[in-house]
Amino acid sequence: MAEIARRGVGGLFDARGRDGRMQYWLFLLLVFGPLVVLQIILQFVLTIPPLDLVMTARPGAPAAGAPFLEHQLRAMVTMAYVNLGLQLLGALLLITATARRLHDRGRAGWWALALPGAVFATGLGQARRMAAMAERMPQVFAEMEKKARPDFADALSFPARMQASAGVDWPSIVGGLILLWLVVELARAGTAGPNRYGPPPVR
16 A cells, blocks of 8 residues: 555556556545545535524425525535635646546547546536526526425426426536546556556566
8 A cells, every 4th residue: 555655646647657556546545535535524514504594494484494495505505616626636636647547548648638628627617507506596496485385396396397497418428428528447457567658568
């Protein structure tokens, strides 16, 4: 593990050579593990509603619960952008390691630049959808207040309707397909013997 950390951290700015699968995936855990812990802490801090909003929210009274739900949705939008930043940071830290892993597959390391690009496109698309949903919340609450009695089926379909109202998220679709290709490529075994990027890594 120490050798994996040394090779990964010491090679943050060196894309030369080849990295095997175990080296790459364990270093990925070393990079994203602390970022995931930080993400959980920030999500907990950012989404805790103020006590006054909790006290005013009452079951069966949509108007009273509207400020609470609006706060939660706005916190989710903020968290979506925070997640985007953390994921992009992790992707940037992995560029050279991804390049070396692609070298092991016999592919040009420049393809590693697709990693932060795809993460940015996917995260930005999701964050923009959350922001669009937050903008529609006042209209949704106004519709809920008009109903004398809440409809259970309507409540169940609420998330799907909100997602549909935001439209097709093409950046996330394209970014997701690129990430899928990268994951498949990085999970495959390296080329046998030396290739144009050097001798095979010690596995």
